[in-house]
Amino acid sequence: MINISVDDLKLINLISSQGSFAKAADILNLTRPGVSRRIKSIEDGLQISLFKRTTRKLELTYEGRRFVDHTVAMEQHWIQAIGEIQSQKAEPTGKLTVCSLDVLNRRLTQNCLADFIAQYPKIELSLLTTHEPPATNKFDADLMLHIAPLDEQAFINEPIVLCQQKFYASPAYLAKNGVPQHPRELGAYRAIECTEQTRGREPGYWLWFEDEIAHKVKINSRMQCDELEAAMNMALNDCGIVWLPEYLVQQYVADGRLVTLFNGKFANSVIIYAIYPRIQYCPSTTKTFIHFMRYNKQFGVPLPPQNNPISLP
The missing domain is CATH 3.40.190.10 (Periplasmic binding protein-like II)
Incomplete structure (x- = not known):
């Protein structure tokens, strides 16, 4: 029987969430060939394929999806168990x-x-x-x-947390101006650019990722601000499309005041x-x-x- 460790479960879950061996390797500071060898070893031991690999994308197989449903739950149980054990130690002071x-x-x-x-x-x-x-x-x-x-x-x-930076707009703005189907179309819409995000990056452009490759699109940034929350508030007031960290807007997405464009695809990962x-x-x-x-x-x-x-x- 194959020996699968908790670290293997974490690796499989991260590849599944990122849709990429390379991204998972970079996040965990591992070599990409090492990650590929370990996944192949697990697949050989289980006698199933977890991932469908093509030149364009990486997807879970049917067996892989069923397996990941269990591994995510197992990882969460492990995290909970470790937390409970640590909470029984001497109280931090x-x-x-x-x-x-x-x-x-x-x-x-x-x-x-x-x-x-x-x-x-x-x-x-x-x-x-x-x-x-x-x-x-x-x-x-x-x-x-x-x-x-x-x-x-x-x-x-x-590195402690991996957050996603996605594209958002209000339902009212999209109802009036239409819904872009791909980031390449963002230049035709009004963009709310935050200068806080332009450090080390070319102003007037946003990034989107596909097939592990970064692309950029020129935006119509007639509205600018210097804080992320200011950009979010302008989007909430139907002023245009924003490119923001998911943790900042998740409550507004949940209550329907903002919409995640492209079903969350093409996101940039931020550590x-x-x-x-x-x-x-x-x-x-x-x-x-x-x-x-x-x-x-x-x-x-x-x-x-x-x-x-x-x-x-």
Whole structure:
């Protein structure tokens, strides 16, 4: 009987969610040939094909879909079991200062920090806000949450959550202007461009991904703002199409005030990093907050902890 580990389940689930061996390998910091060999080994052991591979796309087979239905549930049970075991350990105590992007801080305070405070009453939490890329001369916290890593050997950049950046518009805007069928058509619509997203990227263009290849489309960005939430509010007021992280708009999609275009396809993946000093002993308060951020389900798909890497032959 084939020996399938929890890490194998995580790998299969990530490939399924990303629709790509290459993306899963890059997210987990693994070699692409290693990922392919491991999946083939699992398929040979199970005597089924999990994925249909073509030159254009990767899809689950019928057997693969049934298998993933079980593996996702198994991974969630494993996460829950680990959380329950860790909660029985000595209660984390002490001060913790967390610095994060302004939009992340607002999502934290609105959606999930009340749960953290209730679950860990002996942690004294301080929140700081940053609008800049992480830098050593501005690192005044125990832990920073950011979508850009800190390129400095004295710090660890731990990927904790994978979030999707998709295209959205209000039902009223789409009813009046029509619904684009592909990102190539976005230039014919009014776009709400956020300059906060243009750092390191060409202004006036949005990115979309297909077959693991990044493409760009020139947009009609007659409306611009410098904050993601401002762009979202303009979209809620029927002003045009926006390109935003899923965690920011999910409540408005759920209540029907925004529509996800293209059924969520062509999304850009964005990683949220936990950045902290590379010291021999990582305080339990820092570990606790990272664990909470990874699995609170408010920001996206949890990524495997670095201290338990997936090993492949």
